[in-house]
Amino acid sequence: MSSEGTIVGGRYRLDQPIGRGRAGIVWLAFDTRLFRTVAMKRMYLPVGLPPERAEQARAMAMEEGKAAARIEHPCAITVYDVLPEGPDVWLVMEYIPSRGMSIFLSEYGRLTAEQAASLGILLGDAMATIHAAGIVHRTLEPGTVLLADDGGVKLTDIGITGGGPHAAYRAPEVTRGGPPSPAADVFSLGATLYTAVEGVPPFGEDGDSPERPPQHAGVLTGALRKMLRADPTIRPTMNDTVRALKAITEGREQTAFVPPTAPAMPTMPVSWPGRPPQAGQPLQAGQAPQAGPPQQAGPPQQAGPFPQAGPPQQTGQPPQAGQPAGPLMQLPVQQVPQAPAPPQPMRTPQQPTARFVPSPAQQAAAAQATREKAAARRRIILTVAAVLCAVLIGIGVSQLLFV
Template sequence: MVAGRYRLRSPLGHGAMGTVWAAFDEFLRRSVAVKEVRLPPGLPELEAEQLKERALREARAIAALTHPNVITLHDVIQQDGAPFVVMERFPGVSLAELLARHGPLTAGQAATVGDALAAALEAAHAAGITHRDVKPGNVLVSADGLVKLTDFGIARSVSELTMTASGIMLGSPAYMAPEVASGKRATPSADMWSLGATLFAAVEGRPPYDAEGDPLKTVDAVIHDEVPQPSPGPLAELISTLMTKDPDARPLPADVRRTLHDLRAEPGPLFPAALFDDLLPEDVGGKANEKAGGNASGNAGGNADENTGDDDAGSAVSVAGNGLEAREQSDGAGDPAPLADDPGPLPFAVTEAAEREAVEEMSTALPQPRRRSRLATAGLGLAAVLLFVATLAGGFAASRVLAGEPVLPPPPRPTPERAQPPATATYAKAMPRTDNASMLVGEPPAQFTIDVPVDWTKFVTQQSLGHLPTSTLIEYVSPDGSKVLSVERFPEFFAEPLDGTFDEYVDAVVSMWPEGDVVVVQYETERTRGRLTYRTVDSGSTTDDAPDTRIARTTFVALNRLDSDLWVVSVTVPAEEERAGRVQLFERLAKTFAAQ
């Protein structure tokens, strides 16, 4: 029993990041799926906290969505320090499993699945959420054709700062957009590439890139090789448009839906029912799943290996409680008592004719009031208002005279200017931390020391900033995700053949943002150091019903040339905290940085 409420019954799936259980909510009497985040044995405490944070981010992402094509989040709890995410159970199997057992889909089947996924992504992007791992293993399909997108465990809201755990490849390489594979930040257009790759797999029966091979080789192929082209067919042109390496050239979800609308399958069962008899667990009407190496798995996506993008045969089956609540008992046995037969009309029910007759009798029996003309009514109303105002004014004047005060009130006092909030120490106490910014395991350590607020969490990743070489980025993120302290190292940046300059770094930063969404406030350099301040605006997706979400931030940057390496120390804060962030965070923390 979890949280005194959710009874775990049997595992639906296992994966690198956790276990998904078939469970029963004893309080609301319904079937649910519970994802238990699994922490590998011997994991350092800091990395364990990062995994827990990912589970909470998953909950926040899903909770922001209410859509028929997205798995519904019911609850998030922690027990014995481990997070549990409670979701609906859905009577379906993963698209990856269907492709493995059934082979390629027809154009109508693929169009129906693609239309549902585009609708789910349209809702997610409107909420400011990027999924980042759209793939067949995270697409759930029921026998009647209902499609749901699941596993927002690595989703990120564009209103939050990117947070990635050290050593974890977020997303499946075979379905990852080229810009994300090269280390750039994910945008909604990256989901559209993954949607195209998923449709490619649906019509071809195989992923566009080798999902079972070396992840690093797959990433290299995604970035540098030619994009695979689907076989000729009704969906070929759309898939090719989605899988273009230019993110700005990819269609929006609404455009995809318009293209697929007339290609969808006819209403009715989308797949043969026999497929689901073999694949679904017994508790939702399927046969026992005895095949080697696979069992039906859970909608939280814990079965898919998120580090390698493995889409194995048991990748993501979610079993929902639709219609199961009547069969579920607290002990898991027994059937509910049948409902009574229809008792017929109640003896005291009033028919429509009787009600109309009663109203007519009342209208003739009651005396009809004499109606007053509109002009007389308006005159009486005006007289009442004038009488009320005169009475009020006379009473006020009399009370002022009796109190020895002048009848007219004194002139208003000038309103003092509102004091600006002082840049006081509103942030947590900082303590020195020593970390390593080396690029590869076995490379000589590139250690540094810097003061970091004690309650901020560290995340490490490697990224490519425009045309600059790959860097190691260490981010320390505040508990609410709104502020971040970063240390980034570009090895050999000032050495040949790169022979980089501070100006090139600044140009690369500015080029990452759409025109008009970044403003350089200050930039000055010396021979071995520089200072940069810029303001940015994140623009969320818009719909006809929801306004544009614009989140303004200010970033303060210290540029340091140490031997041939470029070290960048920065602090990013919300725009409304710009003054306090500069004084209490950037100026206080940046001066403590020292590379060893």
Template sequence: MSSDRLIAGRYRLTDPIGTGAMGVVWRATDVRLRRTVAVKQLLLTPGLTRAQTVEARMRAMREGRIAARLHHPNAVTVFDVAEEDGQPWLVMEYVDAVSLAALMREKGRLAPVEVARIGAKVADALAAAHKAGIVHRDVKPANILVADDGTVKITDFGISRATGDVTVTSTGFLAGTPAYLSPEVARGENPEPTSDVFALGSTLYASVEGKPPFGEGDNPLAVL
């Protein structure tokens, strides 16, 4: 599957490189700067009213701009936030890497020394983000990229809040990945830097033990 679609008159999509609850990620070319980038079409939470959709779109643009303030070697850089056909698109640094989640599926339990190395790099990026006033809100294996050369980068800063993914909505529904959520987020409270630390701990635990500390049952409420 490929596409020559041009987003915001600047980013030419070439092929999809990943999908998730919050959107589809495409490899793309920035035709102005002639460089390869990753472009994510952010999928807003279904079932929103028109007013809620407008607010979610504005929030996505705002959160993307906040994430663009962070510059760290272990965090995927956000270059731009664009809007096309009423949908927000996040333009990011392209990283030729697989997610920690994919590594766990492929290899099962990872060596503690390797997990410690990955965890230290992610923790360093989170510390820089927290110092800049940015909370990730959705630290989990799928949001950590690990390249063959040892490069480790965390991605999707703040995007869970932007799309309404890991929040309690007006109907009281909690979406996201309960297995890695901190207790306060599970209760519907606003995430804090400590929430990211808890989620990173859950992620590293899962990498070594093969499953998150509270399991991954079919019933999200039971996990919570």
């Protein structure tokens, strides 16, 4: 068993477990060679197999990891390395602070149809890239979708068999023993989006119950029914699904989520129409969930992960009735009345100061001082002139004597 501080592959130090998926435990690790934080997962391998079968399982896990490393998409987790370590196979991935979509839904409730459509566009575009590379995801479900703290969406376990897909999100033909296919991924995406808007899988947790008619899907209902068709030959392709979802959003799809761990929204007065909904009500587009654990009383507060695009409201004016509250930076600020300034004491205007007039004696002394300074200057000038004349005379006499 792996434990904290274990060095894997002579390079990666396991620091602490941060999650558990169907493909194994996810560890927060540190790359001692490149000095960066990574996420590592010990891939699922069946136990109790004969040596030949165990070696085949390890080789298959290595091939799946190498295939996942070829995928490059903003909504797909980047795989850095896949390496064997004793009887295990480890997957080295980029570390994204996030939480699983299944945990997010359990804490904040279902999404609106528009929010689910926008989520489907991001996931469907990543899935189309995966299919173009000749890879099938196999295990698309809420547990393999990460909502990043920075607002991004990341798809994990790409092409990884692991412990197998959850029965509620597994295509009927795969349940009957058929091979995974892109059409099966379309079904899994449809079941994932259905769960996002309805709160429960379309065919129950076991995947064998009768189809539950959607009650909250709204404009998304038609697209979901096509994706959940039992016959894989008449399901839309992943590219067709993305185009249909974009048509539903009418070009207003969002490109980022409000982080699930974002700071709590500021408290708004009860009288404001834009006040967050009470527990049990879906959060409309443009509102973000409050961070922290769910409320104790009643069902968990439901929230949508997308901010609403649009111009910010004017400061000091509450939102109009029927309009949802804007993003955090666009929330109106309540005007606070300012107290009147205290009265200033009356000031008596000052009389102009009288001009100084010297006395006759002072005027006479000043005049005498001015005359003395002038006489001193004249004496200096005369002295300098006399010295210059003497010098010139001396020079002239010396020239006459030596001629």
